[in-house]
Structure formats: C-alpha cells, structure tokens
Amino acid sequence: MALDRWIALVFVLIFLIYGYTAFFGMDHLLAPIMRRNPVWPSTFPKILSVSGLIISMVVLLNFEKTSNVIGDDMSLSKWRQYKLLDAVLLILGMIFYAVFLRNLGFIAATFLFLFLGGVLLGERRYLLSLVISAISSYGIWYLVDSVLGIYMTPYPQFVKTLGSFS
Numbered sequence: 001m002a003l004d005r006w007i008a009l010v011f012v013l014i015f016l017i018y019g020y021t022a023f024f025g026m027d028h029l030l031a032p033i034m035r036r037n038p039v040w041p042s043t044f045p046k047i048l049s050v051s052g053l054i055i056s057m058v059v060l061l062n063f064e065k066t067s068n069v070i071g072d073d074m075s076l077s078k079w080r081q082y083k084l085l086d087a088v089l090l091i092l093g094m095i096f097y098a099v100f101l102r103n104l105g106f107i108a109a110t111f112l113f114l115f116l117g118g119v120l121l122g123e124r125r126y127l128l129s130l131v132i133s134a135i136s137s138y139g140i141w142y143l144v145d146s147v148l149g150i151y152m153t154p155y156p157q158f159v160k161t162l163g164s165f166s
Helices: 003-025 032-036 043-060 076-081 084-104 106-120 126-147 157-165
Strands: none
Touching: 003 043, 084 106, 106 126
8 A cells, every 4th residue: 555545544543533522522511501602612623524534535545546647656765856945944934933923923924924935835926926925914814803803913023012112
C-alpha cells in the first residue's frame, strides 16, 4: 500500500475518534438553556469529522487517482528537486505571524502573511494579491470582531500607546 493510503488510514482513525467525541461526548455537557440553540458547540466538530472522514476514505479507497498520474511516491534520492526551502520559509512565516500578531495588529500581520505567502508560493500578479490580501485581512477581522464579538486588536501596538499620551 502506498504512503498516501497509509496516511489516509491514520486520518480515518483520527476522524472516527474525533467524530465519536463530537457526536456522543460533547452534547450531554450542555446546560439545558443551551440545548434550545440551533447551533451547538459540537456542530462544527461534527461537520469537520464527517467531511474529514469522507475525504480520507476517498484517498484510502483510491477514488481520486486519475490516469495521468506521474508518480505515486516521493523519492528521497530526488530531494533536491523538491521545494524544501519554500516549505521551510512558509513555516517560518507562520511562526513570525504568530509572534508579531500582537505587535503589528491583526490586520497588518494577516495582510503581510497573506501577501508574502502568496509571493512565496509563486503568485506574480502583485496588485491583485495586494487587493485580495487587504480585503481578506479586513474581512476576517470584521467577521471575528463584529459578528462573533471576539475583540482582536486591529492596529499595531504602538498606535495604542500613541493614543494614551494625548
């Protein structure tokens, strides 16, 4: 069995355990007043477990394979052909995003991560990438802050300190 099918089997087991906990282990802990709500805290884990189980079963049962597949496994002898530096830089970008999220503010940090991550992945339409990154970072901040009611600092930390001096 190929490596991707072994990994899919592991994911099937993980999503089965996750789904069992979401369907049978979370709902009885709710307060009686919360049981009248249309969306429970277990709703998203239920959706995630079912969709993850379906996707991993598709990979496990080999339904996604097409006739124009070039190769099925990675070869360690050809490791120089893979873009390992790009993957490492993207992971470092995620780490820097998490570290500088509070100092830069959510909008600026998310904008920089989306734009620079897109450039790193090969996007060469810079103006389009700037516009999409700006709209996405503001849109996500607006949804989380205004719709969900979770406060996130949208602006850099030094802007807050400048406002306290006046």
